[in-house]
Every structure is written in C-alpha cells, then in structure tokens.
Amino acid sequence: AQTVTQSQPEMSVQEAETVTLSCTYDTSESDYYLFWYKQPPSRQMILVIRQEAYKQQNATENRFSVNFQKAAKSFSLKISDSQLGDAAMYFCAYRSGGSNYKLTFGKGTLLTVNP
Amino acid sequence: AAGVIQSPRHLIKEKRETATLKCYPIPRHDTVYWYQQGPGQDPQFLISFYEKMQSDKGSIPDRFSAQQFSDYHSELNMSSLELGDSALYFCASSLGTVSYEQYFGPGTRLTVT
Numbered sequence: 001a002q003t004v005t006q007s008q009p010e011m012s013v014q015e016a017e018t019v020t021l022s023c024t025y026d027t028s029e030s031d032y033y034l035f036w037y038k039q040p041p042s043r044q045m046i047l048v049i050r051q052e053a054y055k056q057q058n059a060t061e062n063r064f065s066v067n068f069q070k071a072a073k074s075f076s077l078k079i080s081d082s083q084l085g086d087a088a089m090y091f092c093a094y095r096s097g098g099s100n101y102k103l104t105f106g107k108g109t110l111l112t113v114n115p
Numbered sequence: 116a117a118g119v120i121q122s123p124r125h126l127i128k129e130k131r132e133t134a135t136l137k138c139y140p141i142p143r144h145d146t147v148y149w150y151q152q153g154p155g156q157d158p159q160f161l162i163s164f165y166e167k168m169q170s171d172k173g174s175i176p177d178r179f180s181a182q183q184f185s186d187y188h189s190e191l192n193m194s195s196l197e198l199g200d201s202a203l204y205f206c207a208s209s210l211g212t213v214s215y216e217q218y219f220g221p222g223t224r225l226t227v228t
Binding site for chain 1: 203
C-alpha cells in the first residue's frame with residue numbers, strides 16, 4: 001500500500017517570503033499522480049497543484065511550484081511571495097495511475113503566515 | 116464554474132440514529148468519491164462510484180452504504196450512528212477514472228451526540 005509522509009506538522013513564514021513544505025511517499029508503482037491540497041479554516045479542500053509522475057518537468061501554478069524528485073520519492077511544495085491568505089493546512093496526496101483511483105493523503109502541514 | 120454540492124452542510128444526530136448525506140457532482144462528472152475526515156486527521160477514503168457502479172472501497176464500516184444514481188448524484192447512508200462517526204464527510208468528483216483530478220465539495224459536518 002502506498003504511504004505519504006509529511007514530516008513537518010507545522011511551518012511558519014513571513015509575509016512576502018518563500019516557504020517549502022516537504023512530502024515523501026512510498027510506492028512500487030511507476031505510474032501515479034501527486035497533488036497538493038490546501039484546507040483553509042473553512043475546511044474546503046482546494047486543489048493547489050498536480051504532478052504526473054511521467055513528467056520530468058516540475059509543475060508550476062503562479063506562486064506555487066513543486067520539486068518532484070522521482071528517484072527519491074520526494075514531492076515538495078514551494079510557495080513564493082507568501083500571502084496571508086496562504087495560511088492553511090496543506091495536504092500532500094497520492095493517486096495511483098492504475099485501477100485504484102482513491103487519494104491517499106499525508107497527515108498535513110499547518111502553515112502560518114506572519115504579517 | 117459549478118462546483119460539487121453537498122447537503123446538508125451540517126447534521127446533528129443521536130447515537131443509533133441514521134443519516135443520509137447527498138452529493139451532486141460537477142456537471143458531466145461521472146465519478147464520485149467519499150472521504151471521511153475526523154478531527155485533526157487527514158481525509159480517509161471510504162468508497163467511490165464510476166458510472167453508477169462501485170469502483171473502489173476503502174475503510175467504510177458495514178453500517179454505511181452508498182450508491183450513485185442515474186443523474187450521477189450520490190448518497191451515503193449511515194446507520195446505527197456512533198460517537199466516532201462524528202466527522203467531516205467530503206464528496207469529490209472527477210470526469211471518468213482517467214481524469215486524475217478530484218474536486219471536492221464543501222463537506223458535511225456530522226455530529227453524533
């Protein structure tokens with residue numbers, strides 16, 4: 001079974017600065033997808049960014065980018081120019097590319113943005 | 116853009132009662148997933164449906180059942196509720212099982228007293 005590990009329960013960053021959230025995963029599959037979801041205090045799960053394992057190029061969405069290291073099974077999220085609205089719980093998630101389509105989540109990292 | 120709709124948003128039940136949660140996927144999405152998020156926990160997969168057929172099953176108690184209807188909406192039925200069932204229940208939808216992005220609804224917060 002796949003597992004997702006987020007080793008940082010909490011992180012903090014100053015407004016306008018950059019922060020990196022870590023995620024590692026364990027799988028024997030070669031085809032899979034990785035995601036970062038944001039859960040603000042409203043508890044809504046918001047898709048931030050996605051990465052296909054077969055793509056070598058790291059995904060980027062505006063101020064959010066990932067560092068995908070397939071051999072190391074690492075998938076970190078970088079938030080640039082942090083804003084107060086970025087404060088939330090961030091979950092890393094794994095989805096198989098095969099017949100099992102459920103998302104497996106890490107335990108989450110609570111990000112605080114200080115003004 | 117239309118999003119996933121869940122109803123009710125909040126539900127309070129007593130132990131041993133039953134509850135029904137409803138999910139309306141994004142238009143044209145034919146795959147629905149249910150997740151349970153306990154307090155301070157990450158979401159845990161319960162069950163999924165593709166084209167009205169169960170496609171995968173996770174750690175869903177036998178007291179729970181679910182189905183997807185002809186209009187693709189889904190219902191999660193929960194019986195003999197226990198205090199431990201208190202959680203946030205998310206529904207997510209996607210376009211087929213090939214489209215790998217799942218979009219989540221706002222969740223239903225179930226409180227069992």
